[in-house]
Amino acid sequence: MTQAEIRHTLSNTWTTIGKMTDGAQIRVMSNNMLGAGDPQSRGADLHYTERLNILCEYYLFFQPDFLGGQECGATMIAAMPEEFFSVYAQAPVEEGVKNRTPVFYRKDLWEVEDSRFHKLTVDDPWLDHCWSYYWALFRNKKDPSSRYIHMNLHYHYKTAESRMPGVLEVRAELARLMEVYPGVPISISGDYNFRCPGVEYTAMTEGLNMHTAILIAEQGGDVAYSCHPIDHMGSWKNPAVIDHISVTADTVAVKRFTKIEDEVICKASDHYPIFIDIALK
Numbered sequence: 001m002t003q004a005e006i007r008h009t010l011s012n013t014w015t016t017i018g019k020m021t022d023g024a025q026i027r028v029m030s031n032n033m034l035g036a037g038d039p040q041s042r043g044a045d046l047h048y049t050e051r052l053n054i055l056c057e058y059y060l061f062f063q064p065d066f067l068g069g070q071e072c073g074a075t076m077i078a079a080m081p082e083e084f085f086s087v088y089a090q091a092p093v094e095e096g097v098k099n100r101t102p103v104f105y106r107k108d109l110w111e112v113e114d115s116r117f118h119k120l121t122v123d124d125p126w127l128d129h130c131w132s133y134y135w136a137l138f139r140n141k142k143d144p145s146s147r148y149i150h151m152n153l154h155y156h157y158k159t160a161e162s163r164m165p166g167v168l169e170v171r172a173e174l175a176r177l178m179e180v181y182p183g184v185p186i187s188i189s190g191d192y193n194f195r196c197p198g199v200e201y202t203a204m205t206e207g208l209n210m211h212t213a214i215l216i217a218e219q220g221g222d223v224a225y226s227c228h229p230i231d232h233m234g235s236w237k238n239p240a241v242i243d244h245i246s247v248t249a250d251t252v253a254v255k256r257f258t259k260i261e262d263e264v265i266c267k268a269s270d271h272y273p274i275f276i277d278i279a280l281k
Contacts, residue, residue: 001050001264006057009264018062021219021255024277028150029064030189030245031055032271034230035071035100035130036079044230046267049079054268056084058260059104063087064275066138067104068152068189071130077102091136093117101134101152101190110138113147118173120166122156131156133170133190137181146280149177153190160199167204174208178248185251185280186210191271192244205246212244213276217257224259230270233263245276253279 010018020027033055036048044051059067060083067088069076077090089107092115093099099117115136122131135151153170156162170188177186188210194200196212205211214221225235226243247254260273 001054001267003053003057006054006264009262010057010061013262014061014260017258021277024255024279026148026278026280027062027064027275028187028189028245028278029059029062029067029273029275030152030243031067031273032070032154032191032243032269033072033076034269034271035073036075048076051268052076052079053081054264055273056081058265058273060084060087062260062275063106065106065109066150066187066189068150069102069104070152070154070191071100072102073098073100073129091115091134093134098129099132099134100130101132101154103134103136103150103152105136105138105150109141110148111141113137113139116173118169120155120169122162122166124156124158124162130154131166133173135173135177137184147181147184149181149184149186151186151188153188153192155190155193155200157193160194163194163200164203167200171204171206171208174210178208183251186248187252187276187278188246190244191242193242195240195242196244209248209250210246211249212246213254213257214241214244216249217254217276219256221254221257224257224274226259226272226274228266228270228272231267233261233266243271243274245274247276247278251281253281255279
């Protein structure tokens with residue numbers, strides 16, 4: 001698929017929706033990018049480098065301030081086109097850390113002040129490197145008094161029991177961040193692998209006044225299944241809303257929730273990107 005074909009679809013389908021929602025200042029996006037390991041087992045016809053070209057065209061078109069990617073390790077990042085990195089930077093990790101939940105940010109607008117990677121506790125050696133969180137504290141370059149925290153995560157896919165240790169680790173870290181950086185807005189992108197609300201979500205957010213954007217958005221917050229058979233629009237046979245962006249409801253108003261679904265993007269991953277436009281309170 002050529003760059004011209006991708007851009008034609010974007011300009012014809014998403015031009016109006018791609019504009020920042022009235023009253024919003026920040027856009028946050030989440031996308032499970034379908035890692036480079038063996039995606040053919042999930043039906044991918046395109047090599048991961050071709051899929052990344054599609055994904056990055058979409059990211060550049062919608063231009064989120066912050067992008068959380070799941071299943072996005074060093075191989076994927078190395079294959080992302082230079083054009084993407086002319087706009088975005090990856091929030092830093094320590095050398096040798098295998099972070100497959102990276103956060104990318106608009107480097108013309110934001111700079112990183114603090115960050116942390118944590119591998120979640122999961123009793124499953126298969127793909128154990130996938131299950132983690134990463135957060136970064138950002139300062140607005142145009143308004144140094146404005147700071148923002150974005151966390152990106154990927155929970156285990158099997159059961160609530162397999163996810164719960166990681167869920168409690170995330171909750172503890174969120175509580176710590178709120179104590180260390182009081183009043184700073186927080187968003188959490190990710191492939192949660194569970195429904196919201198539910199047992200895991202309640203445990204993750206108890207007492208923290210956090211809500212998934214899909215339920216509190218002023219526009220577009222309908223139930224939007226984002227996981228699908230790759231190269232086929234629609235959802236799995238037994239769909240569940242598992243891709244989410246949560247926010248601290250006392251600091252952030254969600255103006256719009258959007259799922260990016262069309263015949264081009266469905267070839268690039270088995271998860272559609274989602275994004276929210278938010279206003280700071």
